[in-house]
Amino acid sequence: MYKIAVIPGDGTGPEVVREGLKVLEASGKKFNFKYETKTFDFGGERYLKTGKTLEDKDIEELRKYSAIFLGAIGHPEVKPGILETGVLLKLRFSLDQYINLRPVKLYNSVYCPLKDKKPEDIDFVVVRENSEGLYKGMGEFQKKDTPDEVAIQISYNTRKGVERCLRYAFEYTRKRDKRKKLTLCGKTNVLTYAWDLWERTFKQVAKEYPDITTDYAHVDATTMWFVKNPEWFDVIVTDNMFGDIITDLGAMIQGGMGIAAGGNINPQGVSMFEPIGGSAPKYTGQNVINPLAAICAAGMMLEALGELKAAKAIEEAVIKIVGTKLKSLAAGKMGHSTSEIGDLVVSNLQAEVIK
Secondary structure: OEEEEEEEEOOOHHHHHHHHHHHHHHHHHHHOOOEEEEEOOOOHHHHHHHOOOOOHHHHHHHOOOOEEEEEEOOOOOOOOOHHHHHHHHHHHHHOOOOEEEEEEEOOOHHHOOOOOOOHHHOEEEEEEEOOOEHHHOOEEEEOOOOOOOEEEEOOEOOHHHHHHHHHHHHHHHHHHOOOOEEEEEEOOOOOOOHHHHHHHHHHHHHOOOOOOEEEEEEHHHHHHHHHHOHHHOOEEEEOHHHHHHHHHHHHHHOOOHHHOEEEEEOOOOOEEEEEOOOOOHHHOOOOOOOOHHHHHHHHHHHHHHOOHHHHHHHHHHHHHHHHHOOOOOOOOOOOOOHHHHHHHHHHHHHHOOOO
Protein backbone atom coordinates (compact mmCIF):
# COMPACT_ATOMS: atom_id res chain seq x y z
CA MET A 1 0.00 0.00 0.00
CA TYR A 2 1.66 3.19 -1.21
CA LYS A 3 0.83 6.48 0.46
CA ILE A 4 0.87 9.31 -2.08
CA ALA A 5 0.83 12.96 -0.96
CA VAL A 6 -0.84 15.05 -3.66
CA ILE A 7 -0.09 18.78 -3.96
CA PRO A 8 -2.17 20.15 -6.87
CA GLY A 9 -0.83 23.66 -6.26
CA ASP A 10 -1.61 26.69 -8.38
CA GLY A 11 -2.94 27.64 -11.80
CA THR A 12 -3.34 24.65 -14.07
CA GLY A 13 -1.67 22.37 -11.53
CA PRO A 14 -4.96 20.90 -10.25
CA GLU A 15 -6.09 20.18 -13.83
CA VAL A 16 -3.01 18.21 -14.83
CA VAL A 17 -2.83 16.43 -11.46
CA ARG A 18 -6.42 15.29 -11.98
CA GLU A 19 -5.42 13.57 -15.20
CA GLY A 20 -2.30 12.09 -13.65
CA LEU A 21 -4.40 10.60 -10.85
CA LYS A 22 -6.86 9.27 -13.43
CA VAL A 23 -4.04 7.38 -15.15
CA LEU A 24 -2.63 6.28 -11.80
CA GLU A 25 -6.00 4.74 -10.87
CA ALA A 26 -6.21 2.87 -14.18
CA SER A 27 -2.67 1.54 -13.85
CA GLY A 28 -3.31 0.42 -10.27
CA LYS A 29 -6.29 -1.63 -11.39
CA LYS A 30 -4.42 -3.14 -14.31
CA PHE A 31 -1.17 -3.96 -12.51
CA ASN A 32 -2.65 -4.84 -9.14
CA PHE A 33 -0.99 -2.38 -6.81
CA LYS A 34 -2.77 -0.47 -4.08
CA TYR A 35 -2.30 3.10 -2.96
CA GLU A 36 -4.04 5.84 -1.05
CA THR A 37 -3.77 9.60 -1.54
CA LYS A 38 -4.11 12.68 0.61
CA THR A 39 -4.39 16.14 -0.92
CA PHE A 40 -2.52 19.11 0.56
CA ASP A 41 -3.38 22.74 -0.23
CA PHE A 42 0.14 24.18 -0.25
CA GLY A 43 0.38 27.01 -2.76
CA GLY A 44 -0.72 30.52 -3.61
CA GLU A 45 -4.33 30.43 -2.42
CA ARG A 46 -3.32 29.10 0.98
CA TYR A 47 -0.63 31.76 1.29
CA LEU A 48 -3.04 34.55 0.37
CA LYS A 49 -5.55 33.36 2.98
CA THR A 50 -3.18 32.50 5.82
CA GLY A 51 0.20 34.08 5.06
CA LYS A 52 1.73 30.60 5.41
CA THR A 53 3.77 28.61 2.93
CA LEU A 54 5.13 25.35 4.33
CA GLU A 55 5.56 24.80 8.06
CA ASP A 56 7.82 22.36 9.87
CA LYS A 57 4.82 20.27 10.93
CA ASP A 58 3.85 19.94 7.26
CA ILE A 59 7.30 18.60 6.43
CA GLU A 60 7.09 16.07 9.25
CA GLU A 61 3.75 14.79 7.95
CA LEU A 62 5.09 14.47 4.41
CA ARG A 63 7.97 12.32 5.66
CA LYS A 64 5.39 9.58 6.31
CA TYR A 65 4.49 9.22 2.63
CA SER A 66 5.87 6.95 -0.08
CA ALA A 67 6.08 9.79 -2.61
CA ILE A 68 4.75 13.25 -3.45
CA PHE A 69 2.86 14.09 -6.65
CA LEU A 70 3.04 17.83 -7.38
CA GLY A 71 1.14 19.90 -9.93
CA ALA A 72 2.65 23.40 -10.02
CA ILE A 73 3.62 26.24 -7.70
CA GLY A 74 3.28 29.88 -8.77
CA HIS A 75 0.46 32.42 -8.28
CA PRO A 76 0.15 35.74 -10.13
CA GLU A 77 -0.98 37.54 -6.95
CA VAL A 78 1.99 36.36 -4.90
CA LYS A 79 5.35 38.11 -5.27
CA PRO A 80 7.85 35.91 -7.16
CA GLY A 81 10.20 34.05 -4.85
CA ILE A 82 7.86 33.59 -1.88
CA LEU A 83 6.22 30.35 -3.01
CA GLU A 84 9.29 29.09 -4.82
CA THR A 85 11.40 29.47 -1.67
CA GLY A 86 8.70 28.73 0.90
CA VAL A 87 7.24 25.66 -0.80
CA LEU A 88 9.37 24.19 -3.60
CA LEU A 89 12.84 24.80 -2.20
CA LYS A 90 11.75 24.05 1.35
CA LEU A 91 10.37 20.70 0.20
CA ARG A 92 13.55 19.84 -1.69
CA PHE A 93 15.93 20.91 1.07
CA SER A 94 13.93 19.67 4.08
CA LEU A 95 13.29 16.25 2.53
CA ASP A 96 16.87 16.12 1.23
CA GLN A 97 15.76 15.57 -2.35
CA TYR A 98 19.30 16.03 -3.53
CA ILE A 99 18.82 14.77 -7.08
CA ASN A 100 16.70 16.41 -9.75
CA LEU A 101 16.15 13.82 -12.47
CA ARG A 102 15.08 15.01 -15.91
CA PRO A 103 14.60 12.55 -18.76
CA VAL A 104 14.78 14.28 -22.14
CA LYS A 105 13.11 12.00 -24.65
CA LEU A 106 11.55 12.80 -28.01
CA TYR A 107 8.38 10.82 -28.65
CA ASN A 108 7.50 12.19 -32.09
CA SER A 109 9.89 14.01 -34.45
CA VAL A 110 6.99 16.15 -35.72
CA TYR A 111 7.15 18.15 -32.49
CA CYS A 112 10.92 18.61 -32.43
CA PRO A 113 12.17 22.09 -33.46
CA LEU A 114 15.47 20.61 -34.64
CA LYS A 115 15.84 19.69 -38.28
CA ASP A 116 16.14 15.99 -39.14
CA LYS A 117 16.26 14.79 -35.52
CA LYS A 118 14.42 11.57 -34.70
CA PRO A 119 13.39 9.93 -31.39
CA GLU A 120 16.57 7.86 -31.36
CA ASP A 121 18.61 11.11 -31.51
CA ILE A 122 17.05 12.71 -28.43
CA ASP A 123 17.04 10.26 -25.55
CA PHE A 124 19.17 11.35 -22.61
CA VAL A 125 18.84 12.14 -18.91
CA VAL A 126 20.09 15.09 -16.88
CA VAL A 127 21.07 14.42 -13.27
CA ARG A 128 21.08 17.79 -11.50
CA GLU A 129 22.42 18.36 -8.00
CA ASN A 130 19.37 19.71 -6.21
CA SER A 131 20.37 20.92 -2.75
CA GLU A 132 23.49 23.09 -2.99
CA GLY A 133 25.16 25.58 -5.31
CA LEU A 134 23.79 29.06 -5.91
CA TYR A 135 20.30 27.96 -4.91
CA LYS A 136 21.38 27.44 -1.31
CA GLY A 137 20.35 31.07 -0.74
CA MET A 138 23.64 32.19 0.79
CA GLY A 139 24.94 35.71 0.32
CA GLU A 140 24.54 39.30 1.38
CA PHE A 141 24.14 42.92 0.35
CA GLN A 142 26.79 45.46 1.23
CA LYS A 143 26.04 49.19 1.20
CA LYS A 144 22.53 48.48 -0.08
CA ASP A 145 20.76 51.25 -2.03
CA THR A 146 23.93 53.26 -2.41
CA PRO A 147 26.07 53.84 -5.51
CA ASP A 148 28.63 51.44 -3.99
CA GLU A 149 26.20 48.57 -3.42
CA VAL A 150 27.53 45.03 -3.73
CA ALA A 151 25.36 41.91 -4.01
CA ILE A 152 27.10 38.66 -3.16
CA GLN A 153 25.56 35.28 -4.09
CA ILE A 154 27.52 32.25 -2.92
CA SER A 155 27.76 28.96 -4.76
CA TYR A 156 28.05 26.53 -1.86
CA ASN A 157 29.37 23.08 -2.78
CA THR A 158 30.43 20.38 -0.33
CA ARG A 159 32.50 17.32 -1.11
CA LYS A 160 29.75 15.12 0.37
CA GLY A 161 27.02 16.84 -1.64
CA VAL A 162 28.96 16.69 -4.90
CA GLU A 163 30.09 13.10 -4.41
CA ARG A 164 26.66 11.69 -3.60
CA CYS A 165 25.24 13.37 -6.71
CA LEU A 166 28.04 11.98 -8.87
CA ARG A 167 27.66 8.48 -7.43
CA TYR A 168 23.93 8.58 -8.14
CA ALA A 169 24.73 9.62 -11.73
CA PHE A 170 27.24 6.81 -12.24
CA GLU A 171 24.83 4.24 -10.80
CA TYR A 172 21.98 5.62 -12.92
CA THR A 173 24.11 5.44 -16.08
CA ARG A 174 24.92 1.82 -15.31
CA LYS A 175 21.29 0.96 -14.58
CA ARG A 176 20.04 2.79 -17.67
CA ASP A 177 22.41 0.57 -19.67
CA LYS A 178 22.24 2.37 -23.01
CA ARG A 179 25.46 4.01 -24.18
CA LYS A 180 26.88 3.89 -20.62
CA LYS A 181 28.38 7.33 -21.07
CA LEU A 182 28.34 10.02 -18.36
CA THR A 183 29.11 13.65 -19.23
CA LEU A 184 30.08 16.18 -16.57
CA CYS A 185 28.67 19.59 -17.54
CA GLY A 186 30.36 22.54 -15.84
CA LYS A 187 32.54 25.62 -16.27
CA THR A 188 36.01 24.66 -15.11
CA ASN A 189 37.75 27.44 -17.04
CA VAL A 190 36.07 30.26 -15.10
CA LEU A 191 34.45 28.94 -11.90
CA THR A 192 37.72 27.61 -10.61
CA TYR A 193 36.80 26.75 -7.02
CA ALA A 194 33.42 25.01 -7.30
CA TRP A 195 34.23 23.27 -10.55
CA ASP A 196 37.67 22.22 -9.45
CA LEU A 197 35.88 20.31 -6.67
CA TRP A 198 33.35 18.84 -9.10
CA GLU A 199 35.98 17.79 -11.66
CA ARG A 200 38.38 16.27 -9.12
CA THR A 201 35.60 14.30 -7.46
CA PHE A 202 34.23 13.19 -10.83
CA LYS A 203 37.59 11.78 -11.90
CA GLN A 204 38.11 10.04 -8.57
CA VAL A 205 34.65 8.42 -8.50
CA ALA A 206 34.98 7.41 -12.17
CA LYS A 207 37.81 5.03 -11.24
CA GLU A 208 35.23 2.87 -9.44
CA TYR A 209 33.12 2.57 -12.61
CA PRO A 210 35.42 1.23 -15.35
CA ASP A 211 32.38 0.16 -17.39
CA ILE A 212 31.20 3.79 -17.73
CA THR A 213 32.72 6.07 -20.38
CA THR A 214 33.18 9.62 -19.10
CA ASP A 215 33.68 13.01 -20.70
CA TYR A 216 33.38 16.71 -19.88
CA ALA A 217 31.65 19.67 -21.57
CA HIS A 218 31.45 23.33 -20.62
CA VAL A 219 27.85 24.39 -20.03
CA ASP A 220 27.86 26.85 -22.95
CA ALA A 221 29.11 24.14 -25.29
CA THR A 222 26.49 21.77 -23.90
CA THR A 223 23.70 24.14 -24.95
CA MET A 224 25.14 24.28 -28.46
CA TRP A 225 25.39 20.51 -28.71
CA PHE A 226 21.86 20.00 -27.39
CA VAL A 227 20.78 21.78 -30.57
CA LYS A 228 23.38 20.49 -33.03
CA ASN A 229 24.17 16.97 -31.78
CA PRO A 230 21.79 15.82 -29.03
CA GLU A 231 22.56 12.23 -30.01
CA TRP A 232 25.99 12.63 -28.36
CA PHE A 233 24.47 12.49 -24.88
CA ASP A 234 23.41 9.60 -22.67
CA VAL A 235 23.48 10.85 -19.06
CA ILE A 236 24.63 14.33 -18.02
CA VAL A 237 25.49 15.32 -14.45
CA THR A 238 25.75 18.94 -13.38
CA ASP A 239 25.18 21.42 -10.57
CA ASN A 240 21.98 23.11 -9.47
CA MET A 241 22.01 26.25 -11.60
CA PHE A 242 23.41 24.77 -14.80
CA GLY A 243 20.98 21.87 -14.47
CA ASP A 244 18.06 24.27 -14.12
CA ILE A 245 19.06 26.03 -17.34
CA ILE A 246 19.93 23.12 -19.61
CA THR A 247 16.85 21.08 -18.69
CA ASP A 248 14.57 23.84 -20.01
CA LEU A 249 16.43 23.69 -23.31
CA GLY A 250 16.07 19.91 -23.12
CA ALA A 251 12.31 20.31 -22.72
CA MET A 252 12.12 22.37 -25.91
CA ILE A 253 14.01 19.87 -28.05
CA GLN A 254 11.85 17.01 -26.76
CA GLY A 255 8.69 18.83 -27.80
CA GLY A 256 7.99 21.48 -25.18
CA MET A 257 6.98 21.92 -21.57
CA GLY A 258 3.77 19.95 -22.13
CA ILE A 259 5.71 16.68 -22.27
CA ALA A 260 8.53 17.39 -19.80
CA ALA A 261 8.43 15.63 -16.42
CA GLY A 262 10.92 15.48 -13.59
CA GLY A 263 11.63 13.99 -10.21
CA ASN A 264 13.16 15.44 -7.07
CA ILE A 265 14.80 12.36 -5.65
CA ASN A 266 15.90 11.26 -2.21
CA PRO A 267 17.05 7.68 -2.86
CA GLN A 268 16.67 6.83 0.83
CA GLY A 269 13.59 8.95 1.58
CA VAL A 270 10.55 10.70 0.12
CA SER A 271 10.81 11.80 -3.51
CA MET A 272 8.59 14.26 -5.38
CA PHE A 273 7.48 14.09 -9.01
CA GLU A 274 6.11 16.92 -11.15
CA PRO A 275 5.58 18.36 -14.62
CA ILE A 276 8.18 21.07 -15.06
CA GLY A 277 6.10 23.55 -17.06
CA GLY A 278 4.89 25.68 -14.16
CA SER A 279 1.42 26.87 -13.22
CA ALA A 280 0.53 28.55 -16.57
CA PRO A 281 -2.11 30.80 -14.92
CA LYS A 282 -3.43 32.22 -18.21
CA TYR A 283 -4.85 28.79 -19.06
CA THR A 284 -6.38 28.08 -15.65
CA GLY A 285 -9.82 26.51 -15.75
CA GLN A 286 -10.01 26.33 -19.54
CA ASN A 287 -9.38 22.57 -19.83
CA VAL A 288 -6.80 23.21 -22.57
CA ILE A 289 -3.46 22.59 -20.82
CA ASN A 290 -1.41 19.55 -21.87
CA PRO A 291 -1.48 16.98 -19.02
CA LEU A 292 1.04 14.56 -20.54
CA ALA A 293 3.97 15.91 -18.50
CA ALA A 294 2.01 15.27 -15.30
CA ILE A 295 1.05 11.82 -16.55
CA CYS A 296 4.71 11.09 -17.33
CA ALA A 297 5.61 12.35 -13.83
CA ALA A 298 3.14 9.83 -12.41
CA GLY A 299 4.92 7.17 -14.45
CA MET A 300 8.29 8.27 -13.06
CA MET A 301 6.83 8.04 -9.56
CA LEU A 302 5.69 4.47 -10.16
CA GLU A 303 9.12 3.55 -11.53
CA ALA A 304 10.74 4.93 -8.38
CA LEU A 305 8.29 2.93 -6.24
CA GLY A 306 9.26 -0.26 -8.09
CA GLU A 307 6.13 -0.61 -10.25
CA LEU A 308 8.20 -0.97 -13.40
CA LYS A 309 5.59 -2.63 -15.62
CA ALA A 310 3.02 0.05 -14.82
CA ALA A 311 5.55 2.83 -15.47
CA LYS A 312 6.54 1.34 -18.82
CA ALA A 313 2.90 0.89 -19.82
CA ILE A 314 2.16 4.55 -19.06
CA GLU A 315 5.08 5.69 -21.18
CA GLU A 316 4.04 3.44 -24.06
CA ALA A 317 0.49 4.80 -23.89
CA VAL A 318 1.82 8.37 -23.95
CA ILE A 319 4.07 7.58 -26.92
CA LYS A 320 1.08 6.19 -28.82
CA ILE A 321 -1.05 9.25 -28.06
CA VAL A 322 1.72 11.66 -29.08
CA GLY A 323 2.32 9.67 -32.26
CA THR A 324 -1.25 9.25 -33.43
CA LYS A 325 -3.78 11.50 -31.70
CA LEU A 326 -2.46 15.02 -31.23
CA LYS A 327 -2.22 18.01 -33.53
CA SER A 328 0.24 19.77 -31.24
CA LEU A 329 1.76 19.52 -27.77
CA ALA A 330 0.96 23.18 -27.03
CA ALA A 331 -1.90 24.28 -24.78
CA GLY A 332 -5.12 24.91 -26.70
CA LYS A 333 -3.75 23.48 -29.94
CA MET A 334 -3.73 19.76 -29.19
CA GLY A 335 -7.03 18.92 -30.87
CA HIS A 336 -8.28 17.53 -27.55
CA SER A 337 -9.07 18.96 -24.14
CA THR A 338 -7.03 18.28 -21.04
CA SER A 339 -9.50 15.71 -19.76
CA GLU A 340 -9.88 14.06 -23.17
CA ILE A 341 -6.12 13.46 -23.34
CA GLY A 342 -6.23 11.84 -19.92
CA ASP A 343 -9.05 9.61 -21.16
CA LEU A 344 -7.05 8.68 -24.27
CA VAL A 345 -4.07 7.61 -22.16
CA VAL A 346 -6.34 5.55 -19.92
CA SER A 347 -7.97 3.85 -22.93
CA ASN A 348 -4.60 2.96 -24.44
CA LEU A 349 -3.31 1.80 -21.09
CA GLN A 350 -6.29 -0.49 -20.61
CA ALA A 351 -5.89 -1.90 -24.12
CA GLU A 352 -2.18 -2.70 -23.80
CA VAL A 353 -1.16 -6.30 -23.40
CA ILE A 354 0.77 -6.84 -20.17
CA LYS A 355 4.36 -7.86 -20.95
